[in-house]
Structure formats: structure tokens, C-alpha cells
Amino acid sequence: MEHSRNVLVADDEPYITFMISARLREAGFNVFVAHNGVDALELAVKNAPRVIVSDLQMPRMDGLELSRRLRADAQTSHIPVIMLTARGHKLTPSELAQTNIQHLLPKPFSARELVGIVEEICADTGGGTRDHVRDVAA
Amino acid sequence: MTTPGHIRRLLPGDESVVAGLGLGAAAVVVITSATLWWVTVHAERDAIARGRQNTAQVLTGALAQSVETMLSNDELSSVRRLLTDVGREGGFGALRIELGDGGIIADSDPARITHQSIPNVWPPVGELTSGLGFLQLPLRVPGKGEAMLRVELSGDAETLAPSTAEAWVGGVSAGALAALGLLYRVVRRRTRGLAAISDALRAASEGEKEPRALEVDERHGPQAIAWNTLLSELLRLRAQQSMRSGVEGRGESSGAVDDLAAACDALWHGLVVVDDELRVRYANGAAAVFLASRREGLLGAELTARIGDQEIAAALRPLAGGNQRTRVVIERAIDPTRDDAVFRISGRTIGQRDSGGAVVLIEDVTQQRVADRSRNAFVAQVTHELRTPLTNMRLYVESLLEKPDTDETTRLQFMNIINGEVRRLERIVGDMLSVSEIEAGTLKLTTDDVRLAALMEDLERDFRHPAKAKNIKLKFTLPPKLPVVVADRDKILLAVSNLIGNALKYTPEGGEVTVRFREDADRVAIDVSDTGLGISEDESELVFERFYRSKDQRIDGISGSGLGLPLARQVVRLHGGDITLVSAVGKGSTFTITLPKSAPLSIAA
Numbered sequence: 239m240e241h242s243r244n245v246l247v248a249d250d251e252p253y254i255t256f257m258i259s260a261r262l263r264e265a266g267f268n269v270f271v272a273h274n275g276v277d278a279l280e281l282a283v284k285n286a287p288r289v290i291v292s293d294l295q296m297p298r299m300d301g302l303e304l305s306r307r308l309r310a311d312a313q314t315s316h317i318p319v320i321m322l323t324a325r326g327h328k329l330t331p332s333e334l335a336q337t338n339i340q341h342l343l344p345k346p347f348s349a350r351e352l353v354g355i356v357e358e359i360c361a362d363t364g365g366g367t368r369d370h371v372r373d374v375a376a
Numbered sequence: 377m378t379t380p381g382h383i384r385r386l387l388p389g390d391e392s393v394v395a396g397l398g399l400g401a402a403a404v405v406v407i408t409s410a411t412l413w414w415v416t417v418h419a420e421r422d423a424i425a426r427g428r429q430n431t432a433q434v435l436t437g438a439l440a441q442s443v444e445t446m447l448s449n450d451e452l453s454s455v456r457r458l459l460t461d462v463g464r465e466g467g468f469g470a471l472r473i474e475l476g477d478g479g480i481i482a483d484s485d486p487a488r489i490t491h492q493s494i495p496n497v498w499p500p501v502g503e504l505t506s507g508l509g510f511l512q513l514p515l516r517v518p519g520k521g522e523a524m525l526r527v528e529l530s531g532d533a534e535t536l537a538p539s540t541a542e543a544w545v546g547g548v549s550a551g552a553l554a555a556l557g558l559l560y561r562v563v564r565r566r567t568r569g570l571a572a573i574s575d576a577l578r579a580a581s582e583g584e585k586e587p588r589a590l591e592v593d594e595r596h597g598p599q600a601i602a603w604n605t606l607l608s609e610l611l612r613l614r615a616q617q618s619m620r621s622g623v624e625g626r627g628e629s630s631g632a633v634d635d636l637a638a639a640c641d642a643l644w645h646g647l648v649v650v651d652d653e654l655r656v657r658y659a660n661g662a663a664a665v666f667l668a669s670r671r672e673g674l675l676g677a678e679l680t681a682r683i684g685d686q687e688i689a690a691a692l693r694p695l696a697g698g699n700q701r702t703r704v705v706i707e708r709a710i711d712p713t714r715d716d717a718v719f720r721i722s723g724r725t726i727g728q729r730d731s732g733g734a735v736v737l738i739e740d741v742t743q744q745r746v747a748d749r750s751r752n753a754f755v756a757q758v759t760h761e762l763r764t765p766l767t768n769m770r771l772y773v774e775s776l777l778e779k780p781d782t783d784e785t786t787r788l789q790f791m792n793i794i795n796g797e798v799r800r801l802e803r804i805v806g807d808m809l810s811v812s813e814i815e816a817g818t819l820k821l822t823t824d825d826v827r828l829a830a831l832m833e834d835l836e837r838d839f840r841h842p843a844k845a846k847n848i849k850l851k852f853t854l855p856p857k858l859p860v861v862v863a864d865r866d867k868i869l870l871a872v873s874n875l876i877g878n879a880l881k882y883t884p885e886g887g888e889v890t891v892r893f894r895e896d897a898d899r900v901a902i903d904v905s906d907t908g909l910g911i912s913e914d915e916s917e918l919v920f921e922r923f924y925r926s927k928d929q930r931i932d933g934i935s936g937s938g939l940g941l942p943l944a945r946q947v948v949r950l951h952g953g954d955i956t957l958v959s960a961v962g963k964g965s966t967f968t969i970t971l972p973k974s975a976p977l978s979i980a981a
Contacts, residue, residue, distance in 0.1 A: 253797070254764075254767060254771065257768075257771040257772060257775060258771075324760055324763055345766070345767045346763060348770065348771075349771050349774055349775065
């Protein structure tokens with residue numbers, strides 16, 4: 239578990255990635271930043287992060303497609319994804335089933351809350367539970 | 377086609393019925409009188425005949441005795457005289473004495489005598505008979521044998537044969553009887569038809585409205601046929617009427633009906649009136665176009681068959697039959713050549729007093745659906761656009777609040793970011809307000825002297841940080857002195873902001889965005905150039921259309937409301953200026969705002 243503190247942050251809004259990475263680093267995580275889905279997928283394969291925080295709407299490849307690709311690739315299929323999304327945005331159960339998404343966090347969100355969720359996932363030695371997703375998605 | 381004249385010929389008038397009845401009555405009187413007369417005459421004649429026969433029998437009995445005596449004395453001449461006298465005086469027709477061989481020895485008419493003298497041998501006389509009008513009496517003459525006295529009663533030939541008058545009366549009576557029989561038959565047949573018709577009228581008064589149910593059996597005669605003809609005429613007229621009035625309009629005159637039909641034809645919506653079996657009774661011009669049929673071909677055709685679509689047919693079926701209130705609405709593409717076109721088909725039963733049926737409306741709602749989709753996309757985009765600055769504001773304010781010991785430089789940087797995001801939010805809200813104002817036609821310019829130098833300073837401050845965050849070089853290349861123009865400051869700021877915001881959005885990291893200023897005698901121009909993706913020739917005008925989003929795959933995931941450029945151009949044009957575009961794909965774009973220096977001509981929106 240040498241990469242257990244690696245976190246990948248993907249969002250096309252620079253102010254958001256700046257603040258999220260700053261707060262995660264303060265909490266002791268190693269943070270990698272991507273500003274589009276294609277870069278994020280590449281970094282996920284290269285750095286094997288413990289958690290990925292991704293925006294839903296991104297250039298070149300959106301968050302949903304990114305999560306599907308992560309799920310499909312054996313190298314990354316175990317990495318849980320926290321999806322930053324618009325409030326009220328619904329993902330269907332079949333959409334969720336094909337992805338690694340474990341948490342839906344609606345914007346605007348609190349950085350403290352996000353760091354808490356990342357900490358929680360890292361503390362969970364098991365593969366984590368996807369029950370959260372149902373709760374948030376519902 | 378049956379005409380009223382035809383019906384009149386079929387139905388005899390009342391006067392002929394009266395005449396028929398009179399004739400019948402006369403026949404009854406004639407027959408009764410004739411019968412009475414006949415019975416009386418016969419009874420009387422029988423009595424006379426019987427009386428005369430009795431008298432004759434008494435007389436001839438006495439005569440026979442005298443004759444027997446005279447013949448036994450051979451007084452033949454006396455016998456002959458006696459017969460002549462008695463025949464003349466007694467009112468007898470003929471008297472004669474016949475022998476067994478038919479020979480006549482005496483007769484009231486001497487010319488008929490065959491034996492002048494009495495023969496010696498008298499052959500026996502056969503069986504004697506007497507009948508109506510004649511008598512045969514035996515004469516027994518001792519020593520001679522037997523003979524026969526035959527008496528014919530006078531006048532019997534005329535009295536006993538049927539008289540001419542009697543034959544005439546009988547003939548008339550028989551004729552009258554036959555006429556009466558015929559009349560009876562006619563009257564019976566006629567009244568049977570009338571009875572059936574009165575049954576039908578009773579059914580009608582009890583609520584039977586369907587003309588077909590009121591028809592009677594035509595074997596009941598011409599009245600029945602005429603009645604049925606009248607009913608079918610009624611049906612035909614009704615169908616004609618409803619076809620003309622179309623929407624059941626209660627036109628007072630045919631003029632009003634024509635006006636209504638013309639009005640229906642002028643409708644954009646397809647209007648179809650169907651009967652209770654969904655057969656078309658009326659269709660306006662638009663309906664014929666929507667159903668791709670000639671209107672004449674639609675009349676009488678089944679509507680569901682004309683539409684052809686199974687789902688629509690199923691949806692419309694509840695309209696058939698009953699008079700109960702039914703409404704159906706379905707949205708479908710009914711034109712296979714335009715599968716993007718959406719039609720709304722709505723139907724409603726029209727419970728007429730005398731017939732069921734429905735009115736079906738066909739509307740092309742394609743434009744509405746397109747507008748709905750655009751509006752939904754717009755709302756989704758706008759909420760996303762609003763969410764991003766809100767998220768940034770929350771994140772940076774949260775950080776400042778949680779960490780009071782943040783160093784001054786970072787604090788200032790965060791405050792600037794928050795300020796920039798507040799400005800961004802303002803712009804978005806401003807855009808939305810302007811859009812709604814433009815849509816409502818209430819956008820007005822509030823013009824004043826606008827110092828372009830100050831405007832440019834504000835813009836530079838607003839975009840400095842976003843540019844830096846994306847590592848884009850934002851340059852303002854301006855002359856030392858900028859003019860003052862008469863304009864709506866907020867609207868011009870909105871237009872230029874949208875251009876700079878777009879330039880930053882579509883320029884990759886490390887690129888460059890430059891703002892320049894030019895002017896001539898009566899116009900000023902602001903150029904916003906970038907080293908971004910560029911816009912293809914095909915799309916150079918489309919980007920100014922509302923809600924247009926480039927098909928360029930390179931902008932996938934870059935959010936935009938599709939409102940910025942159309943809005944910017946609209947407000948600049950309200951000032952009497954314009955926005956133009958020069959672009960090369962892969963190299964970048966230059967948007968130019970030109971504004972007149974003088975006061976705008978079209979202040980009033």
C-alpha cells in the first residue's frame with residue numbers, strides 16, 4: 239500500500255483544483271492534478287491513486303466516461319471515484335453500475351467535507367461500500 | 377334521387393281516401409236494397425204461383441171428371457168445345473188430351489189436334505208427372521182405355537223465368553260486392569302501412585332518434601315506401617348539412633355556415649370532425665395537408681386508416697361509439713418523411729342530441745418542442761454556469777474563515793479570486809436578465825457618456841486573475857488617450873466581457889488574448905483576438921445564433937450557454953454598431969465591436 243495517500247484531482251476550473259489540492263496536501267495527501275478527462279485517465283494509470291476526485295463536466299472526456307474507462311481497465315478498476323456534480327443531477331443505477339463512482343458530491347461543496355470523505359475512503363481497508371452512492375444518488 | 381314530387385305520387389291524397397270510402401258506402405246501400413227487393417219479389421211470386429197451382433188443381437180435377445164422362449159417351453166435340461172454353465175463360469195457357477202414343481184428340485187450340493175421331497185402341501199412358509206450371513191428370517174412360525189431360529198454367533213462362541231487371545240488379549250487386557271486397561283489401565293494406573308508421577312515430581316520440589330504426593316494412597304498401605323514402609331523405613339532408621356546417625356551427629343562414637367553413641379552412645391546425653364510427657364528416661384544408669390526402673378523398677374515410685399510425689389509431693379509438701365525454705391527446709410524428717416533426721393529435725367527443733361523433737385537432741408542435749428543448753438546455757447550462765462561481769466563492773471563503781492566520785499575500789489573492797467570481801456571477805445574471813428582456817421585447821438602453829479608458833481598466837481587472845489561473849497572457853494594447861462615447865455602459869461592458877470571456881475559454885493554456893482599440897472620424901472599434909481554436913468559415917455566422925453550440929469536437933466539455941455572442945451582438949446593434957468575426961481554424965479568432973461615436977439613433981427599443 240505504498241500509494242495509499244495518492245489522490246488524483248480532475249477539474250477544468252483552475253481555482254477549484256487549486257483549492258482542493260491545497261486542502262488535501264494540508265491533510266497529508268499526495269495530489270496530482272488534471273484539467274481534462276484524457277489527462278486524468280493517463281495520470282490514474284501512471285500513479286495508481288488511492289482515490290480520484292473528478293468533475294462531471296470536463297473537456298475532451300467527461301467524468302462519467304472517465305469512470306467507465308477506469309472501471310473497464312483492470313489496473314484501475316479498484317480505484318473509487320468521488321464525482322463532483324450539479325445538484326439534482328441524476329445518474330441512473332445502470333449508469334452507476336458501469337463505473338467506479340462511489341460518491342456523488344454536488345456543487346457547491348465544502349473543501350472540508352471533501353477531505354473528510356477522502357479520509358474515510360482511505361481508512362476503509364476493504365474495497366469500500368457503494369451504499370453511499372445509492373444514498374447520494376437518491 | 378327521390379324528389380318530394382315522387383313522394384306525393386306515392387302517397388294518395390286524403391280526398392281519394394274519402395272518395396273510396398264514399399264509393400264503399402254507396403255499394404253497401406245498393407247491395408242492401410237489391411237484396412231486399414229480390415227477397416220480397418221472390419216471396420210474393422212463390423205465393424202467387426202456389427195459389428194459382430192450387431186453383432188449377434181443383435179446376436182440372438173437376439174438368440177431368442167431366443171429360444171422362446163425355447168421352448165415355450163419345451161426345452168428342454163437346455169435350456173439344458169444353459177445353460176451348462175453359463182454356464179461354466179459365467186463364468189456362470193450354471189444355472189438351474193426349475193418348476199414350478202422343479196423339480192429341482182434343483186441344484184448347486184446335487190446330488194441334490192429331491186425331492179427328494176417337495181411335496178404337498188407346499195405348500197405355502206412361503207415368504204422369506206434375507210440375508211448376510203444368511199438370512198431368514189421368515183420364516179413365518171405360519171401354520176405351522186411358523188418356524192424359526195436360527194443363528199448362530197460363531203466364532207461367534214469363535212469371536217463372538228470371539226477369540231482365542232481376543239480372544241487372546244481380547249484376548250490379550255482384551259488381552258492388554266485388555268493389556266492396558276490393559275496397560276492403562285496399563283499405564286494409566293502406567291502414568296497415570299507416571299503423572306501422574304511427575308505431576314508428578310513437579317510437580320517435582319515446583326517444584328513438586336513429587332514422588334507420590324508424591323505417592317500416594315496405595310490404596305495407598306505398599305509404600310505407602314513401603315513409604322510408606322520407607327518412608332516407610332526412611338522413612341525406614342531415615349528412616349534407618353537417619358536412620357544410622362542418623364544426624356543428626349553428627349558422628343562422630347558409631352565409632354564416634359558409635363563413636364558418638372559411639374560418640375553419642384558415643386555421644393552422646388540422647380540424648377533422650368524425651362520426652361515431654370515426655369516419656370523416658368534415659376536414660379543413662390544414663387537416664388534408666397534415667394527412668397528405670385530398671379533402672374529397674377524406675370525406676367518409678376512416679380517420680384511423682388515413683393516419684395509419686397504430687399508436688394514434690389506438691389512442692383515438694375511445695372516441696368511437698358512445699356519447700360519453702372522452703378526451704384523448706397523443707404526440708407523434710405522423711409524417712414518415714419528416715420524423716423530426718412532432719404532431720399533437722387531440723380528440724374530444726361532441727355529444728350531439730341526435731348523433732355521436734368527435735372533433736379531432738392536429739397541431740404541428742415541432743417548433744414548440746424544439747423551443748422546449750432549447751429552453752431546458754439553456755436552464756441546464758445556466759445552472760451549471762452559476763454553480764461554478766458559487767463553488768469557487770464557497771471554497772475560498774471557507775478557507776479564509778477556517779484559517780485566520782493566512783498570510784496577507786494569499787489572503788489578498790483569495791479575495792481577488794472571490795471578487796472575480798462575484799463579477800462573473802453578475803455577468804451571468806446580467807446575461808440572463810438581458811435575454812429575458814430581449815425575449816420580452818423590453819430591453820432598453822440607458823445611455824450616458826461612457827469613458828472607454830475606465831471601461832477598459834475594469835475589464836483588465838476582472839480578467840487578470842482568470843487569465844493567470846489558466847496561464848494565458850492577457851494584453852490590453854491601447855492608445856494613451858481613449859475617447860468618450862454615448863452608450864449604455866453596462867451593455868457595452870457585457871458585450872466586451874463576453875468576447876474576452878470566450879477568448880479565455882477557447883484558448884488553450886499558454887495562449888494569448890489581446891484587446892486592441894482603433895478609431896476613425898465617426899466610429900470606434902474594439903478588437904478581441906486570441907490564439908485559440910479558431911472558428912470555421914461555416915460556423916462564423918452560426919456562432920451568433922442563440923443556443924448554437926459548435927459541432928467542433930475540441931470544445932466538448934467546455935461549458936457555454938450559447939447566449940454570450942448572440943447577446944453581445946444584439947446589444948451592440950441596439951447601439952447602431954455591430955460585431956464581426958475574422959477567424960482561422962487552429963490559429964485563433966478576432967471579434968471586432970464597432971460603435972458609432974455619436975449618440976445612438978435607436979435608443980428606443
